[in-house]
Amino acid sequence: MRFLLISIKSEYMIIKYLNVKMKIRNNSKRAATVLMQVLLPISVLFSTMLQAQDTGFFKQPYGHDYEVAMAGRMKDGIDNFLTTYTRKVVKERGQLWNRILTSPAAYETSVINNRNHLRQIVGAIDPRSIPNMTVRGEPGQGGKIAETNKCVIYRVEWNVMGSLKSEGLLLKPKEKIRASIVIIPDADESPESYSGLAKGSGLALQLAESGAQVLVPVLVDRDTRYSGSDDLVPSNIWRKHTDPDSASVWTNETHREWIYRQGYIMGRHIIGMEIQKISSAVDWLKQETPEVKTGVMGYGEGGLLALYAAALDTRIDVAWVSGYFGPREELWKEPVYRNIWGLLAEFGDAEIAGLIVPRNLVIEPCPVPKVEEPRAPEKEQRNFGLPGRLETPSIAEIKSEYNRLLEFFKKSGNINPDFFLAPFANHYGSAAALSSFAKYLKVTPAPITKDILRNNGNSSEDQERQHRVFDNMVQYIQDLIPTSDRTRYAFLKGDMSSPKTWDKDMEAYRELFYKELVGKIDQPLLPMNTKMRKIYDEPGWKGYEVVLDVWSNVFAWGILAVPNDIKPGERRPVVVLQHGIGGLPSTSIDVKSYNRVLPALVNRGFIVFSPHNPYQFSVRKANAIKKSVFSVIIPQHKQILNFLKSLNYVDPDRIALYGKSWGGRTALMVPIVLSDYKVSICSAYFNDWVDKAVSVHFRNSYFFEGSPGIYVWNMGNTFGHAELASLIAPRPFMVEAGYLDGVAAPEKVASEFAKVKRLYDVMGIGDRADLEFFMGGHEINGVGTFNFLHKYLNWQAPVSPTDAQQVSPH
Numbered sequence: 001m002r003f004l005l006i007s008i009k010s011e012y013m014i015i016k017y018l019n020v021k022m023k024i025r026n027n028s029k030r031a032a033t034v035l036m037q038v039l040l041p042i043s044v045l046f047s048t049m050l051q052a053q054d055t056g057f058f059k060q061p062y063g064h065d066y067e068v069a070m071a072g073r074m075k076d077g078i079d080n081f082l083t084t085y086t087r088k089v090v091k092e093r094g095q096l097w098n099r100i101l102t103s104p105a106a107y108e109t110s111v112i113n114n115r116n117h118l119r120q121i122v123g124a125i126d127p128r129s130i131p132n133m134t135v136r137g138e139p140g141q142g143g144k145i146a147e148t149n150k151c152v153i154y155r156v157e158w159n160v161m162g163s164l165k166s167e168g169l170l171l172k173p174k175e176k177i178r179a180s181i182v183i184i185p186d187a188d189e190s191p192e193s194y195s196g197l198a199k200g201s202g203l204a205l206q207l208a209e210s211g212a213q214v215l216v217p218v219l220v221d222r223d224t225r226y227s228g229s230d231d232l233v234p235s236n237i238w239r240k241h242t243d244p245d246s247a248s249v250w251t252n253e254t255h256r257e258w259i260y261r262q263g264y265i266m267g268r269h270i271i272g273m274e275i276q277k278i279s280s281a282v283d284w285l286k287q288e289t290p291e292v293k294t295g296v297m298g299y300g301e302g303g304l305l306a307l308y309a310a311a312l313d314t315r316i317d318v319a320w321v322s323g324y325f326g327p328r329e330e331l332w333k334e335p336v337y338r339n340i341w342g343l344l345a346e347f348g349d350a351e352i353a354g355l356i357v358p359r360n361l362v363i364e365p366c367p368v369p370k371v372e373e374p375r376a377p378e379k380e381q382r383n384f385g386l387p388g389r390l391e392t393p394s395i396a397e398i399k400s401e402y403n404r405l406l407e408f409f410k411k412s413g414n415i416n417p418d419f420f421l422a423p424f425a426n427h428y429g430s431a432a433a434l435s436s437f438a439k440y441l442k443v444t445p446a447p448i449t450k451d452i453l454r455n456n457g458n459s460s461e462d463q464e465r466q467h468r469v470f471d472n473m474v475q476y477i478q479d480l481i482p483t484s485d486r487t488r489y490a491f492l493k494g495d496m497s498s499p500k501t502w503d504k505d506m507e508a509y510r511e512l513f514y515k516e517l518v519g520k521i522d523q524p525l526l527p528m529n530t531k532m533r534k535i536y537d538e539p540g541w542k543g544y545e546v547v548l549d550v551w552s553n554v555f556a557w558g559i560l561a562v563p564n565d566i567k568p569g570e571r572r573p574v575v576v577l578q579h580g581i582g583g584l585p586s587t588s589i590d591v592k593s594y595n596r597v598l599p600a601l602v603n604r605g606f607i608v609f610s611p612h613n614p615y616q617f618s619v620r621k622a623n624a625i626k627k628s629v630f631s632v633i634i635p636q637h638k639q640i641l642n643f644l645k646s647l648n649y650v651d652p653d654r655i656a657l658y659g660k661s662w663g664g665r666t667a668l669m670v671p672i673v674l675s676d677y678k679v680s681i682c683s684a685y686f687n688d689w690v691d692k693a694v695s696v697h698f699r700n701s702y703f704f705e706g707s708p709g710i711y712v713w714n715m716g717n718t719f720g721h722a723e724l725a726s727l728i729a730p731r732p733f734m735v736e737a738g739y740l741d742g743v744a745a746p747e748k749v750a751s752e753f754a755k756v757k758r759l760y761d762v763m764g765i766g767d768r769a770d771l772e773f774f775m776g777g778h779e780i781n782g783v784g785t786f787n788f789l790h791k792y793l794n795w796q797a798p799v800s801p802t803d804a805q806q807v808s809p810h
Helices: 002-026 031-036 040-049 064-091 104-108 111-121 204-210 254-265 270-288 300-311 350-354 396-407 431-441 460-477 481-491 499-520 597-603 618-622 627-645 662-673 689-693 721-728 745-764 784-792
Strands: 135-136 144-148 150-162 163-174 179-184 211-218 249-251 293-301 318-322 362-366 420-421 531-537 539-550 554-563 571-580 607-611 650-660 679-683 733-738 769-774
Touching: 002 300, 064 554, 064 618, 104 111, 111 300, 144 460, 150 204, 150 270, 163 204, 163 270, 163 460, 163 627, 179 204, 179 270, 179 300, 204 211, 204 431, 211 270, 254 270, 254 460, 254 689, 270 293, 270 300, 270 460, 293 300, 293 431, 300 318, 318 350, 318 431, 350 396, 350 733, 396 420, 396 650, 460 745, 481 689, 499 627, 499 662, 499 721, 531 554, 539 597, 539 627, 554 597, 571 597, 571 627, 597 607, 597 784, 607 627, 618 627, 627 662, 650 662, 650 784, 662 679, 662 721, 689 745, 721 745, 733 745, 733 784, 745 769, 769 784
Parallel strands: 179 211, 179 293, 293 318, 318 362, 362 420, 571 607, 571 650, 650 679, 679 733, 733 769
Antiparallel strands: 135 150, 144 150, 150 163, 163 211, 531 539, 539 554, 554 607
16 A cells, blocks of 8 residues: 555656656647646556545555455444434425315315325225125035134135135124124234134134124234245247256245345235225124124234234224334334335324324234244255344333324314323233223123134135245236236337437436436535545556545545557547456456456457446335435446546546446446436346346346345336436447346347337337347456447447457356
8 A cells, every 4th residue: 555655656756757847848838738637547547546545545555355345334324324314304394284174174185195194105095995805614514614603714715806805704693783893913923823723812702702893913924935936938948958956946034035026026915905805894793784883903913914904994983003113213123025116204103103093093012923034945945035033022112102292183173093002911812902992892892712612614725825925926026927018018108209308307217216216305415525446557548546524424436547659638438347246346357157357348449447336235124215226326437427527537527337237237337327428338137127126037037135125116017128228318229148147038128128129119219229139148248248348439440359358257
């Protein structure tokens, strides 16, 4: 480091010395200016280095270990920023509410937009069917599986919406029905444990014997046995020799995570679909006995669903939430299937509970289910499950959230929440909580039936039922795939009569994309405070490490490669070269699959910047406040562009973005927002995104990866890869894909690109959209893409490229 600083100062002093000598010898300011122009790239860079203050950077020699440490520093900084920013977002949450407390009716009207938004972000949006309850029973038993003196128990199934069904137990009183109740077990509990048919609380049976008609639906559980397939379509089905394991992959993803992953991109959520099952149960109960009160009770995952269902469905008179209520600011630590896009920007548990007012709510603090994920892989399972755990909040935390709820109504004399916060209990179903719930429903609790009833059902039915419920929900989401193209066609519309009209019409979509799918962070960039040092000195070019401030704790970082032959006053085009996941700034120089693309480009005369992209920071922390990986990456690229445009040997109108793999994802998304990228090249990434991220039938699906960052809420109904490229249009756009690349089958790439090519052709600019296939894998090819860069950055290609000007496999 000391040597580098001495070298920098020496070169700078030589420039100053020569400048003075020229003035003395020639007495000519013009001559001094000419010499400074010759040495301009060096002088500008080194003077910038001298101006940079020591902030802890550059204390180690540049190398792989240093890059890894810097990547970690960037990740930690973003995490710290998001922690602080989350507090800011939560503090400003009240701006999204306008509660009018003059009357219950006025209050309901004032929160209707909040309620509808909650419904949207949990994906409870599809119209439900008229419920048709079917009894499932063994032959000769009339569908009845158990009976007491006061009630009969049936296994039932009912339609919810489309092909989605629900199953569970119906406990029907023999005498007059005094209330209707939906009891929602935790995900790992069975309806039988609530109904006196297996070890458990028997709470549903107790309420049924009190005169309530009770439905107990089955939730998708947290097991892993069905999360995979023995019949996958291989990554490259046309090849003679395929991976023998490619058709059979099983994972340790829980069933709930498996559902969450495919639903999220389609604007559906396991939480929303199970809420729809609860509301459908309410539909049937109201149809049967409209005159009685309706309540919901849930524990653990069921407690979450009871709270949300009551907030969304105003027909529910009473909700009993057990083992769930508390602070939610660390939602990102909970299992991934609780990840709700932007939840904390508008809702905590207090806000959701506030939507139940003026109806009744019982909150029962008790230990939450013991959940630590991912589970250890079993047998042949692969370790793709995402981390998450449940922790019981303290009494103080629960009371704090409850008091926050009461504060919403403190100044009202017309609306006083009739809620009950029960004492902490060692298990759900405490006498205090039950008594309050029953009182609100106007029923008297019957004595607890301690004996387990004889279950006339098949002993293997529970597991078979869980498999049916799981498969049915999977199929419901998979059925959305074939129609998603039409949904996106209906969504994205513009005037294709000319590039200008299309560009104008896309502005609203670009803003929507940034705000709703990426999640824009409305915070101004800091001054760049550029920090630089020389780290490469090659025959044809020099390379510099560059660090730029973005926000507090957040910085942009990369390698700037500058050709040695820049002429006085010349402005060169720039290629920003983006690595993929797990990459580092030097990846485009040193990693085999990149084939030394950076040296090849800079030896052709392009200025090249190779930034680090932080794909794997706390994405879920960002999601909770309606932010994503690109909420940070786009401002980092904005600052990089600011830096590049500040260099007086850079042509600001000739800057391209060329990315591989996740860098290709960057090249497909960042230019939508940053129009200073005049050319975009997406390598080893572009494909049919819905199939890639939602379909459970392909070996190369993201179901068989452990990355949470690819999940973008409702992307399947709005912006597939063709639609993203359409937002880049009319700027030049190119796709580079290897026939042997496991990211996507070539026919999927070609089919998706055809939509892009059609758009460009219709606008009369078909030459600006190009696709190159090559015989290779997940790598940079650098043939057609290099020609594309030369053409659209208006830089003469070498007639006979030297070895140094071509990509070269290691």
